[in-house]
Each structure stands twice: as C-alpha cells, then as structure tokens.
Amino acid sequence: MAFVIAVDGPAASGKGTIAGRLAALYGYPLLDTGLLYRAVGVGVLASAGDLDDPIAAQAVARALDLSDLDRAEVRTRAAGEAASRVAVHPGVRAALFDLQRDFTKRQPGSVVDGRDIGTVIAPHAPAKLYVTARPEVRAERRWKQLVGQGEAVDFEDILADIHKRDARDGGRKDAPMTQAPDAVLLDTSEMTIEQAFDAARRIVEDARARHRL
C-alpha cells in the first residue's frame, strides 16, 4: 500500500507549509490540490465566464493545463475566492478527481493537501492530519503572506474572506471541508512553523509505526 499523507484543513491554517516539509522529509512528491481549483477559477475569470456557472467551470476544469499551476496569478487573493466558488460545482470536482486519485497511487508514498483528501480523494490514507488555527490567526498569516507578495490588502477584508471561505467550503454539498473521523487534529494557533511541523512529523511517525511502514 502507498503511504499517503493526507493533510486537510481550512484556508491559511498552515497545511501547505506542513505538507511541503513532510514531503521534503520523506522524499515524497507533493500535490497542493488547492492550486487545481485556483487554476480553474483563474481560467474561468480569464475567459470572462461566470464562476457560478457549473458548465463553464467544468469545461475549464476538463481542459486544465497543469503548467498554469506555476503562475503567480493562482496565488492571489482573487484566485482563492474564485477557487472556492468553482469548487462547489460537482462537475468541477469530478473533472479533477482522477488526477488526484492517481497521484495517491505513487509509490512508496505521497503528500497531498486540500479539503477533502482524507474523506474523498484518499479515504484509506494511512496518515491523516486536519490542520487548523483560529480565524484571526489565519487571517493574520494570510494578510502577511499577501502583503509579502505585493498585494495591497486590508486585514479586516482578509478576515472576512476567511470566514466566508470557511462557510462556503464547509457548507457545500459535494465533498465539504471536514475532518475525517480518523484524522488527527492539529491546531497551530499557538505554534511556530517549526513547532507545527514537529507535531505533524510525530503524528506521521505514529501512523508509520501503526502501519509497520
């Protein structure tokens, strides 16, 4: 069995940072599935389409060019909002499913981060983390990140984005953001990046020992 490390959680909780470090530690390939939805959202906007139109969004998802994931545009605030809107469409999720599922078959293992990895994409993953932090802490982290990328953004607007995104991602019918019953909760609100990574590493080591891997 491939040793899939599934890392889920809300926006700006630090799951991508943790996932990247785990991938480097174990030498596993990493898939940031949020980038897939971001690229679809950016693609719909670029074609002057409607983010709430399931047919338009599904067409973009089916034709997704993976080189788009490297563009700086997909890491903007607008891309995050667009991603969350196209992610509610079941046709978009279906179009992105095989790529993600196939990734989890890589041997000897992989690290995949997103919202539905432990529940839908890799429900049998031997190691599952649900990384979270208080909304104010996440907003602060995201605000600093966007300012660092050169975006002129207001903290209160980012906090409002975080609340809106939590509600939309957690409330959608198809593959809502939720902690898998067998995922370990990691609240990083009071942790530095080092502390959060260390806690995550211990969770994964426990899972490796349990699965004798």
Ligand SMILES: Nc1ncnc2c1ncn2[C@@H]1O[C@H](COP(=O)(O)OP(=O)(O)OP(=O)(O)O)[C@@H](O)[C@H]1O
């Ligand atoms: N424990 C931490 N303490 C302080 N800053 C952190 C911590 N973890 C992550 N960060 C910073 O917060 C920002 C968001 O982190 P990251 O991209 O890992 O979150 P994410 O959950 O993957 O977000 P998204 O859902 O948007 O992909 C980054 O700038 C990162 O460096």
Ligand SMILES: Nc1ccn([C@@H]2O[C@H](COP(=O)(O)O)[C@@H](O)[C@H]2O)c(=O)n1
């Ligand atoms: N597995 C996933 C991953 C992401 N989404 C949606 O994409 C948005 C952007 O994701 P980030 O991780 O880059 O913030 C996110 O808000 C979700 O709406 C998803 O549905 N499933």
